[in-house]
Amino acid sequence: MPRYFFDIFSEQATRDEEGEELADRETAREVAIRIAAELLPGHSRQLARTGRVAVTVRDAEGAVVHELECRLTTRSPAASPR
Structure with a gap:
């Protein structure tokens, strides 16, 4: 079974050195x-x-096969017309 590595980017980058054997992508x-x-x-x-x-x-070769990114976008409320 192929091995996949899950790197986490949050307060700091955490590189997965162990990985996990999984069936597929x-x-x-x-x-x-x-x-x-x-x-x-x-x-x-x-x-x-x-x-x-x-x-x-x-x-296992180091190629990125997925990237899941959670983003917070804050928008100011539009000025309401009077």
Whole structure:
């Protein structure tokens, strides 16, 4: 089975050196989504501060096969016409 690595970009970059053996790229994508969902509640300050939390999936050769990025975009309310 192929090995995939899940790097996390939040308060600091964390490179996955161990990886995980998974059936295929689609399964690696599902794992990345699960990791991001677990990260967000604990990284809300980071998301508010930098506007970004991400999980990058690499294959055994180091090629990025998925990148899941959560961004916070804040918009000011438009001035209401009078």
